[in-house]
Amino acid sequence: MHIIVVGLNYKTAPVEVRERFAIAEKELPQALAQLKQTSSIMECVIVATCNRTELYAVVDRHHLCGHYIRSFMEQWFKLPRQQFTNHLYMYEDEKAIEHLMRVTSGLDSMVIGETQILGQVKDAFALAQQLKTTGTLFNMLFKQSITMAKHAHTETTIGESAVSVSYAAVELGKRIFGHFNKKTVMIIGAGETGELTAKHLYANGASKVIVVNRTFERAAQLADKFNGIACSMDEAGDMLHEADIIISSTGAEGYVLDRHMVAAAMKRRKSKPLFMIDIAVPRDLDPSIAAVENVFLYDIDDLEGIVESNLEQRRKEAAKIESMIEQEIEAFAQWYRTLGVVPLIRALQTKAADIHEETMHSMRNKLPDLDEHELKVISKLTKSIVNQMMQDPILRIKEMAGEKHSDEAMEMFVKLFALEEQLAHVKQAEKNAASDSNSVAEAAKAKSLSRASAPTLIRY
Template identity: 55%
Template sequence: MYIMVVGLNYRSAPVEIRERFALQESQLEEALSKLRASGALHEVVLVSTCNRTEIYAVAQDRQLGEDTIHGFLSKLSGVPRESFVPHLYQYGENAAIRHLFRVTAGLDSMVLGETQILGQVRTGFLLSQEIGATGTVFNNLFKRSVTVAKRAHNETKIGENAVSVSYAAVELAKKIFESLDHKTVLVIGAGKMSELTAKHLNANGATRVLVVNRTYQRAKELADKFNGKALDMNSLDLALKEADIVVSSTGADGYVVTKAHVQATMKTRRHRPLFLIDIAVPRDLDPEMSKVDNVFLYDIDDLEGVIAVNMKERAKEAEKVEGIIAEEMIAFRQWQNEQNAKPLIMKLRETAMAQQAQLVQNLINKVPGLTEKDVHTVNKLTSAMVNQMIHGPIKHVKEMAAEKEAEMYLEVFARIFDLDLDVSVEQQDAKGGRKDADQQGPSNSGSEGGQGISLETAAAAKESAPKVQSIGLGEGVVTKIAVTKQLEQTRQEEAPAAARTLGLRGRWGTH
């Protein structure tokens, strides 16, 4: 099975392209049904936001999976493939997993470290799960992606530094006041930026909101959103006396609030601190007022300076998040490899217990005088003996399934125990990721024959022996494993390059 993602986002496609592929939440279920109807995708999750449309899938065949998704996107948008495919990114296996983890952690967002995308990914996953579009792989992978995001925000400071004007204003206000609880916010003008800033201040404890605007009706509409109070411009001086925080964004020519206004206000306020945020361009607030004691004035450039510093801090924290992602990728691959070992373990148990049952039956046939109690005792003892004997191999095959060369180890394990089972384990590298098919070139080995054990083979066997000592089997078996490994390597080297390349295309993904 091949894990993949095909998508486009704000970096890969302009808005006029992205909007053609955007889906409303109400459309997701029908879209998922269409994707599943092709039969090429075993598991599907669709994530669609204003900045991205992504289709995550588990497919039997990479090329068929990509072709199915391209066809779906073409029908969805009405855009021919050749027009949008250049804007797509297509990742497979480790690259797809890493992309998902970076998305949920906010590392792939326009605003680094934002948390909204986590909810959007979770919504897409839960819908797919609800309608049966996910299975064992995605149920584990997407739950792990939520864990990545939670770890990122709990173990790092990726979300603690404000990177928007409105949040930067809140951060500055918190530095001036010990707490924003019960503080009064005065909004001068009724612009969207002022409204957003007031909203964040209000959410952080500034519960009383006053709105002053030239048009009283517009002031009332904005004040009602916060259960606040609307005033006309003639009441500005009165409002300044009551306010703790002032947010101003009007289209006025000249200063709406001057230094003289503030000086008079501060006398009546008994010098209570006054925090002013000037978001207007040109400015609403006289910069000279910053010279007045206990007056803290910030304009749009000041806020953007704070944002720039905070972005650098978030970028530092992002490096720590990348480390978390690497850890969780290893954990997922280990889990996936353990799943690959389960059929072998089940087959080993079945084979061992079948042999135990046959031995007990042979004993009953040879000693007909055994009582039911005798048979029960023999059965219990031999079952315990068999379980004890296979305990070590089962433990070690689980460990081998998490190793870099898991496919080879599991194949050898099946041969040693004569398990008639097709081991179709995807070769994996939990630490470094899978190799790209374009990077994995055909081998031009000079080996001849391959059936005899040469000096080189014996040396390789000796060198390989320590890698398999941990299996807990005898020295002769260890040597057999090492020799088998060398024979298998020789066989692969002598395989026709074209056939090997074809096999790789179905196994490896582009990164």
């Protein structure tokens, strides 16, 4: 068996390509069912977000798996592979495991250390489990990756530093005010970054938002999002004194606010602190405003300096997570190496249980005067002896499974304990169980496919 991942993300494909490979949430069950039916694929999970579409699979023939998965992508997204192959990446076995852990912990994200992807991977795995497209390997691997990512975010500070201009603005504001409760925010220019900054401030407790824009209609639209007040540029001067925080991001050629206007507003504010963020290029706010007492003026370079500093801090924390990932990869490899001994252990346990049962049956016949309590005590004691006798052989075969000649060791184990018959029964039982599980899964797929609409290619 081999583990692979095939996908594209923000690093390998621009948004106009990524959006053509988006999978709507309601279509994921059908996509999973179709991928699971693809030749050579034994287990599968699909992780689909705005920044990535990744197909994880357990395959029995890794040299052909890339071809089969690309064929699935051609059929599902209705695109010839020539149009997307150069945007794809494919990792196998240890590299695939490492990639999944980096993705889940946020190290492969556009904003390093973000936590949203953890929830998205968790949801993708939960859906695959529900639809029975995962099995032994992925049930272990995804659970391990999710647990590791949780530890990564609780045991490091990777998610604590602001790494966007809008978050940096909030962080700066906290240094000045401590909190934003009962604070008024004024947005000058209804641009995207200014809006996002106001959104973060509002979410952190700012109680009132004033939106100033050259086009009053646009100001009114944005103000509605925050239950705020809209006003024109001409009216802004009369409302400056009400604002505790001013975010300016317009396309004006000259300064929108000068020192005289701000000084006049500060008199009406009785010199209460005023926090001003100039996100515009060229700048909206006259730099000399910074000389006004109790006015804290920052421009885009100040914020980007904070962002870069915090990114460097996240990179240091990321190195700790890389070390955690290395340990988890080795732990998974060790677990995987012991998988081959599971049927042997079950066979040994089956043989021991059969011997114990036969012995107890013989005892009942030879010692008919024993009552139920006595038989129960004897059964418990003899079972304990059997279990203790098996402990060391089981421990040793697990250890030997990780060594170089593990196949020879397992073969010798079968011969030493004469487990051929029991091993055959165990393997047949596993095969029957897998067949029953597949039958249930196929019925669920058929039901899902009958209800689902045909896959729709999302175009913009």
